[in-house]
Amino acid sequence: MKIYFELNGEQQYVDIEPGESLLSLLRRLGMKSVKQGCNTGDCGACTVLVDGRAVRSCITFAAKVRGRRVTTLEGLGSPGDLHPLQEAFLEAGAVQCGFCTPGMILTAYELLSKNDNPTPEEVRAAISGNLCRCTGYRKIVDAILLAAKWKREGRWR
Amino acid sequence: MRLRGIKRFHYARDVEEALSLLSAYQGRAALLAGGVDLARAARGDLEGLIDITGMGLSYVREEGGGLRIGATTTLTGILENKAAQGYLGGFFCEVLRQVAAPPLRNMATLGGAVVSAHPWADIPTALVALGAEVRWSDEKGEHRASVEELWQGQFRKIFRNAVLTEIRLPAWEGAFAFEKLSRSACDIALLNCACGLGIEDGKIAWARVAVGATPRRGRRLTWLEDFLVGNQPGEGLWREVRDRVEAQVEVSSDRRASGAWRKAVVGPLVARTLKRAAEKMGDA
Ligand SMILES: Cc1cc2nc3c(=O)[nH]c(=O)nc-3n(C[C@H](O)[C@H](O)[C@H](O)COP(=O)(O)OP(=O)(O)OC[C@H]3O[C@@H](n4cnc5c(N)ncnc54)[C@H](O)[C@@H]3O)c2cc1C
Ligand code: FES
Ligand code: FES
Numbered sequence: 001m002k003i004y005f006e007l008n009g010e011q012q013y014v015d016i017e018p019g020e021s022l023l024s025l026l027r028r029l030g031m032k033s034v035k036q037g038c039n040t041g042d043c044g045a046c047t048v049l050v051d052g053r054a055v056r057s058c059i060t061f062a063a064k065v066r067g068r069r070v071t072t073l074e075g076l077g078s079p080g081d082l083h084p085l086q087e088a089f090l091e092a093g094a095v096q097c098g099f100c101t102p103g104m105i106l107t108a109y110e111l112l113s114k115n116d117n118p119t120p121e122e123v124r125a126a127i128s129g130n131l132c133r134c135t136g137y138r139k140i141v142d143a144i145l146l147a148a149k150w151k152r153e154g155r156w157r
Numbered sequence: 158m159r160l161r162g163i164k165r166f167h168y169a170r171d172v173e174e175a176l177s178l179l180s181a182y183q184g185r186a187a188l189l190a191g192g193v194d195l196a197r198a199a200r201g202d203l204e205g206l207i208d209i210t211g212m213g214l215s216y217v218r219e220e221g222g223g224l225r226i227g228a229t230t231t232l233t234g235i236l237e238n239k240a241a242q243g244y245l246g247g248f249f250c251e252v253l254r255q256v257a258a259p260p261l262r263n264m265a266t267l268g269g270a271v272v273s274a275h276p277w278a279d280i281p282t283a284l285v286a287l288g289a290e291v292r293w294s295d296e297k298g299e300h301r302a303s304v305e306e307l308w309q310g311q312f313r314k315i316f317r318n319a320v321l322t323e324i325r326l327p328a329w330e331g332a333f334a335f336e337k338l339s340r341s342a343c344d345i346a347l348l349n350c351a352c353g354l355g356i357e358d359g360k361i362a363w364a365r366v367a368v369g370a371t372p373r374r375g376r377r378l379t380w381l382e383d384f385l386v387g388n389q390p391g392e393g394l395w396r397e398v399r400d401r402v403e404a405q406v407e408v409s410s411d412r413r414a415s416g417a418w419r420k421a422v423v424g425p426l427v428a429r430t431l432k433r434a435a436e437k438m439g440d441a
Contacts, residue, residue, distance in 0.1 A: 001166060018206065019163025021196070039158060040197050047260050053233070054260040058158055059196035061189065063166040064208060107260060128343040129258020 003066040007031075008075030022048070022057040022065060026072060033073035033102040037131070044130030047103035048072050054110045073102040076109065084155050085109060085147045092143035096134035104130050108144045116151045118144070159199045167207045172294050172320050178207045179318055180296065188320065190229050191264035194273045214268070214322060217241050222328030224249070228268025228321045232256055235267060245353075246437060248333040249326060252283040252351070255335070258343040268321045274308055274374060277345045277413075279337055281308070282375025286333065286351035286367035289326050295319035308374060331355035331363065332437035336430040338422060346370040347414040348423060350430040354390070356438045361385045368402075368427060371419060372411040380405070381427070390435040398431060399424035 004013050007029065016025055023046045026034045034057055037045035041059040048057045049071040050064075077083030082090075085105050095101050104127060111118060111126040118126070123144045124137075132140060150156065167186075169175035179186060186205030189195055195206075214227035219240035226235060232253045235241045242250055256262060256279055270280040271291055284304045292301045295318050307315075333353040337346045346369070353365040364385040369375030381401065388394050403424035410416040 017163075018166040019158075019160055021158035023158070041193060041261060044258070044260065053263040055264050056260055059192060060264065061158075061166065061192055061196065061206065061208075063168075063206075064189075064192070064210075066168070110259070125254075125342070126259055128341075129260060 001063065003063060005065045005067060006069045008071060016062040018063060020062045022050075022055075022060040022062045022070070025062040026057060026070070031072040031074055035099055035102060037099070042129075042131075043100075044103040044107065044127075045100055047106050047130065049106055049110065052110065052113060054107045071106070073105060076105065083157065084150045085112070085144075088147035088150065089140070089143045092139045092146055094135060094139040094143035100130060100132040100134075104132065104140055108147065111144070112148055112151055116148050118148055120145065158196050160196055160203065161201050162203065163206055164204045165206070167205060168211055169207050169209050171212050172322065175207050175209050175212065175320050176294065176296055176318070178205065184317060188316075190266040190269040191231060193261060193265045194269060209320065210266075215266075219244075220325075224326040226267055226324045226326070228271070228323060229266050230268075232262035232265050232267065232270075233259070236262065244326065245329060245333050248335065249283065249287075252279055252335045255279060255337050267324055271304065271307075271324060272312075272316050272321055274312070275345075276372055276374040277370045278374075279335070279346055279349050279369070282349045282367045282369030283333075283335055283351045284324070284326075285369075285375045285377055286353055286365045287326050287329070288365070289324055291321060292323040292325070293319045293321045305377070329353060329355070332434050333365075334430050334433035334437060336426055336433070338426060345413075348408075348419055348426055349375070350426050351375070352427070352430040352434045354385075354431065354434045354438060356390060356435065359389055361388050361390060364431075366427060366431070368406060368423065371406070371408045371423070372413070378402070378406065378427075385431075390432075395428040395432050399428040402427045 035045035037043035039058045041056045046058040047054050051069050077086050089095050107130055123141050167178055182205045187203050189206045189208045210229045214229040216227040217238040218225045224244050236250050236253050274281050289304045331354050335351045337349040339346050349369045351367050355362040364382040366378045366381050367375045406423050408416050408419035
């Protein structure tokens with residue numbers, strides 16, 4: 001079957017399998033920031049935004065994004081033009097292997113879009129379903145709080 | 158994604174279309190709401206998926222102090238709704254905030270939670286305590302039942318050929334509290350409890366108590382509700398509750414917790430939940 005949807009600001013008209021996951025579709029389209037960890041919705045590595053809301057792409061059917069707006073990390077920033085959230089992750093030392101990072105950043109992006117002054121507790125609740133095997137989470141929480149501060153100061157897009 | 162073998166994906170526009178598609182597939186299609194459960198199901202028998210999230214069943218309406226919630230409303234949709242936030246001092250939102258993590262709540266629907274009715278889940282325990290009612294449609298027409306009646310019957314068979322349309326939460330003059338024991342913030346429950354109390358002239362006028370993940374699905378403890386009525390809330394009563402629950406509630410082992418552990422904690426859990434409900438009434 002064919003569907004239209006918007007990916008990182010660009011219209012797509014693509015062939016999909018009726019039972020295909022959004023994760024599989026996005027990786028076929030070259031979005032390598034979208035990681036496959038558990039493939040069962042538990043780890044958060046595959047998180048992307050659909051109409052600005054974080055969802056697990058591994059358990060979202062690709063057919064469900066028909067007519068919708070999908071954002072992956074590639075849509076937030078690029079190596080030469082990092083998004084403030086990506087910069088905050090680097091500045092706070094919140095990245096080690098990096099496997100969880102795209103999902104963490106997009107989950108944080110949704111949080112900050114609704115609340116640019118979260119408490120550390122609210123940050124922890126927001127990322128409670130995103131697993132990181134490397135950092136111990138503390139620096140990830142610091143990074144999100146730093147990005148929130150930058151957002152309040154107008155350093156955002 | 159564990160689901161395999163899907164040949165066609167349909168976007169149902171209304172309940173009639175969803176029902177006629179279900180009947181055309183003769184059991185080889187499933188309704189798809191958030192997909193959180195369905196996509197994880199290792200099923201190979203399905204050929205068709207029928208997306209029901211575009212049928213106008215995503216809404217929350219306040220009615221006489223209660224709530225009417227469309228079956229395809231996501232848990233986030235409920236959490237962000239003003240009427241839901243106000244319902245019973247935010248009780249139902251307090252429960253939903255403890256369900257999974259935000260990206261899953263953005264997908265999961267209340268209707269999906271009612272139809273899946275996982276024994277370990279929190280939502281069934283809260284709905285049983287609240288005395289929620291559900292409505293569904295099949296080819297014979299519209300039906301309604303309390304969640305307790307629904308789950309006592311063969312509900313999985315019903316929903317092979319029916320669409321759950323609405324969940325109604327009644328108005329209560331009193332306060333409810335919910336407690337969940339789990340290994341981490343977003344993990345599923347090892348035991349959960351929802352309690353409601355009405356207090357008049359310093360005495361308990363009505364009580365609702367449900368315990369779930371025992372490891373069975375949430376059920377009311379009607380004998381405890383009867384015992385509570387007429388008693389005065391306070392530490393003495395909570396101690397008595399703890400001992401009675403420990404002696405009488407049936408718990409057992411599953412792969413996540415032993416029956417011995419559940420037996421040791423179920424009494425304090427119920428007593429703590431009741432105490433919190435009483436505190437919300439300003440009468441502990
Ligand atoms: C990782 C994870 C963590 C979780 N944690 C918790 C938790 O902490 N507490 C808790 O209470 N729950 C928890 N859940 C359960 C969660 O609430 C349910 O899985 C979810 O609400 C299902 O909704 P859905 O819309 O995704 O259902 P779907 O997967 O779309 O559907 C589930 C089933 O219901 C049927 N169905 C769906 N909607 C209808 C309808 N309107 N009419 C008829 N049939 C229908 C489908 O055909 C399917 O068989 C968790 C689930 C996961 C995957
Ligand atoms: S890969 Fe999707 S949540 Fe783990
Ligand atoms: S940085 Fe390695 S998993 Fe998080």
